[in-house]
Amino acid sequence: MARLKLEGLKKTYAGDVQAVKGIDLDVADGEFVVLVGPSGCGKSTLLRMVAGLESITEGELTIGERKVNDLEPAQRDIAMVFQNYALYPHMTVYDNLAYGLKNRGFKRDEIERRVREAARMLEIEEFLPRKPRQLSGGQRQRVAMGRALVREPEVFLFDEPLSNLDAKLRVQMRVEIKQLQRRLKTTSLYVTHDQLEAMTLGDRLVVLNGGRIEQVGTPMEIYARPASIFVATFIGSPAMNLIPVAYLKERGNGLLDDLPPDTDLVGIRPDDLRIQPPDAPHLVVESTLELFEAAGAESHLYVRLAGSDQPSVIRTAGQSPVAEGETLRFHVVREALHPFNSASGKRTV
Amino acid sequence: MVEHRPLGNALTHLILILGVALVLFPVYVAIVASTQGPGEFLRGTLPLLPGGHALDNYRLMWESGLSRSSAPPAGQMLWNSLIMALAITIGKLTISLLSAFAIVYFRFPFRLFFFWLIFITLMLPVEVRIIPTFRVVADLGMLNSFAGLSIPLIASATATFLFRQFFMTVPEEMLEAARVDGAGPFKFFKDILLPLSITNIAALFVIMFIYGWNQYLWPLLITTDPDYYTIVMGIQSMTADEGNTPWHLVMAAVVMAALPPVLVILCMQRLFVKGLTETEK
Numbered sequence: 001m002a003r004l005k006l007e008g009l010k011k012t013y014a015g016d017v018q019a020v021k022g023i024d025l026d027v028a029d030g031e032f033v034v035l036v037g038p039s040g041c042g043k044s045t046l047l048r049m050v051a052g053l054e055s056i057t058e059g060e061l062t063i064g065e066r067k068v069n070d071l072e073p074a075q076r077d078i079a080m081v082f083q084n085y086a087l088y089p090h091m092t093v094y095d096n097l098a099y100g101l102k103n104r105g106f107k108r109d110e111i112e113r114r115v116r117e118a119a120r121m122l123e124i125e126e127f128l129p130r131k132p133r134q135l136s137g138g139q140r141q142r143v144a145m146g147r148a149l150v151r152e153p154e155v156f157l158f159d160e161p162l163s164n165l166d167a168k169l170r171v172q173m174r175v176e177i178k179q180l181q182r183r184l185k186t187t188s189l190y191v192t193h194d195q196l197e198a199m200t201l202g203d204r205l206v207v208l209n210g211g212r213i214e215q216v217g218t219p220m221e222i223y224a225r226p227a228s229i230f231v232a233t234f235i236g237s238p239a240m241n242l243i244p245v246a247y248l249k250e251r252g253n254g255l256l257d258d259l260p261p262d263t264d265l266v267g268i269r270p271d272d273l274r275i276q277p278p279d280a281p282h283l284v285v286e287s288t289l290e291l292f293e294a295a296g297a298e299s300h301l302y303v304r305l306a307g308s309d310q311p312s313v314i315r316t317a318g319q320s321p322v323a324e325g326e327t328l329r330f331h332v333v334r335e336a337l338h339p340f341n342s343a344s345g346k347r348t349v
Numbered sequence: 350m351v352e353h354r355p356l357g358n359a360l361t362h363l364i365l366i367l368g369v370a371l372v373l374f375p376v377y378v379a380i381v382a383s384t385q386g387p388g389e390f391l392r393g394t395l396p397l398l399p400g401g402h403a404l405d406n407y408r409l410m411w412e413s414g415l416s417r418s419s420a421p422p423a424g425q426m427l428w429n430s431l432i433m434a435l436a437i438t439i440g441k442l443t444i445s446l447l448s449a450f451a452i453v454y455f456r457f458p459f460r461l462f463f464f465w466l467i468f469i470t471l472m473l474p475v476e477v478r479i480i481p482t483f484r485v486v487a488d489l490g491m492l493n494s495f496a497g498l499s500i501p502l503i504a505s506a507t508a509t510f511l512f513r514q515f516f517m518t519v520p521e522e523m524l525e526a527a528r529v530d531g532a533g534p535f536k537f538f539k540d541i542l543l544p545l546s547i548t549n550i551a552a553l554f555v556i557m558f559i560y561g562w563n564q565y566l567w568p569l570l571i572t573t574d575p576d577y578y579t580i581v582m583g584i585q586s587m588t589a590d591e592g593n594t595p596w597h598l599v600m601a602a603v604v605m606a607a608l609p610p611v612l613v614i615l616c617m618q619r620l621f622v623k624g625l626t627e628t629e630k
């Protein structure tokens with residue numbers, strides 16, 4: 001277990017491709033940090049720089065007390081779980097788990113003890129004599145985890161480890177990974193582009209965009225107070241609605257007068273567009289229902305605001321009160337508004 | 350097969366059997382011929398039923414050979430061929446595995462240039478470069494030696510190229526996982542890449558072995574000492590005496606010469622089948 005510190009990390013690939021443009025991040029001992037961002041934002045690159053699989057162009061990387069910039073992956077005391085698992089196909093599960101320990105010169109009985117222990121934790125004991133191809137995707141995933149576990153490293157690195165699993169298994173493994181990390185208290189860095197994994201897994205969430213950090217915080221902090229339009233629309237599903245302030249002010253609502261003067265856009269989460277009028281002071285907006293989508297526990301109403309082309313989504317439980325094509329009136333309380341400035345892309349308060 | 354039409358089945362089988370018969374008939378004739386006595390061939394017809402001299406013929410060839418053709422006993426020549434073929438095969442495999450490994454996994458200056466250089470040598474088989482190669486071998490004093498027989502044939506662009514293509518299909522994450530697991534380049538090569546290539550190695554082993562075994566021109570050129578004659582060139586020298594060739598004995602040598610490649614194929618077949626089922630299951 002160790003603290004992981006990234007200071008001004010930069011990665012420039014040949015041809016002046018800047019994949020990572022200066023990342024500062026301090027991961028506390030035992031903390032579980034999730035990196036999330038759109039495809040191509042540099043998540044994998046950053047993780048691989050920490051692993052030592054990609055050289056660091058600039059900046060400093062510290063694991064524990066050691067500066068590890070120039071160390072080989074094996075010397076950094078990290079373990080990594082790959083997206084496609086990268087198990088050795090010709091070795092049994094046992095040998096897959098044992099290989100890293102053998103290379104480090106562990107005694108045979110110590111290897112045996114650790115492999116059995118990890119296999120027990122992951123419930124893959126019965127698969128130890130099998131080859132990877134004789135396992136299902138989920139079982140392979142566990143073996144990949146086991147290979148990281150037996151090493152008892154300072155830091156776990158995960159690169160979208162669940163993305164090849166089906167939805168149900170993904171939920172199950174997500175819970176297990178979280179429990180395992182709680183139990184082992186190993187510092188972990190986890191890359192994903194899955195909303196739910198991002199929100200549920202980590203102690204802290206790092207939202208990356210274009211090789212830079214957009215926002216760092218606990219998942220709830222980020223959900224409740226997105227620092228930029230990018231984060232606001234990236235975290236949460238369906239995405240947050242963005243409505244020009246001018247449009248709302250036109251509707252003659254004094255409620256918006258206390259917004260900072262540079263606010264020209266407000267974000268409203270789909271759940272905060274209420275069909276029932278709340279007791280608190282609120283805005284009333286008229287719209288046309290374009291599409292109703294029932295998704296089981298919740299429904300999505302795709303509307304177009306009256307007198308504008310602005311599309312929005314409302315999330316509600318239950319049925320739509322009106323038919324498609326008819327007028328729908330919804331309500332928003334003041335607290336639900338996230339004020340942004342569209343030029344800077346930042347939150348204004 | 351999806352369809353099960355009896356007539357179609359019978360027809361396909363007939364064609365297959367004809368094909369096999371066409372291929373096997375000469376082999377059969379050779380085997381039968383090797384069992385005849387000295388007089389049989391003089392009658393001008395090809396005997397189609399085995400004669401009773403098999404043991405005599407084979408023993409004679411194995412132990413003393415044809416004294417008239419200056420060739421040593423077939424046993425000795427088979428042994429020479431075996432050493433040459435194995436040296437060529439193992440040498441080719443080792444060198445091509447290592448060079449493919451270097452080309453795929455190491456970044457060194459002019460990597461692509463070297464790759465193309467190797468690739469271009471595909472166009473230069475022994476027969477094309479035989480005169481200069483002979484000069485080099487002669488100047489190095491390797492005439493009449495196993496080194497001279499095998500070393501000039503060892504470089505293999507084909508195998509290097511095939512291994513390169515194979516290595517490029519091994520996912521990069523395999524290398525990365527091995528690096529995280531503390532395996533250096535050679536450990537990775539030995540523990541991961543070699544076992545993964547085993548099917549390819551077995552297939553190439555067969556091809557290379559037969560290539561080495563069937564070398565004719567090169568051994569003919571560089572061996573003058575009968576101690577280094579190989580079986581394939583030996584057989585040729587036995588038939589040099591036109592009109593007087595003891596075909597029954599030559600055929601015995603031919604049958605013996607054909608056996609080692611067959612054995613190699615049979616042994617390696619196990620390996621491919623194992624390799625194939627292992628990767629597919």
Ligand SMILES: Nc1ncnc2c1ncn2[C@@H]1O[C@H](COP(=O)(O)OP(=O)(O)OP(=O)(O)O)[C@@H](O)[C@H]1O
Nearest residue numbers: 013014017019038039040041042043044045046193
């Ligand atoms: N070897 C490379 N050479 C040049 N550019 C690269 C290289 N690897 C990645 N990049 C670029 O760096 C950027 C970040 O890539 P990275 O793989 O880190 O994205 P990611 O956030 O992991 O995306 P995804 O979610 O799709 O996996 C991309 O724009 C990519 O094109």
Ligand SMILES: [Mg+2]
Nearest residue numbers: 043044045159
């Ligand atoms: Mg990625």
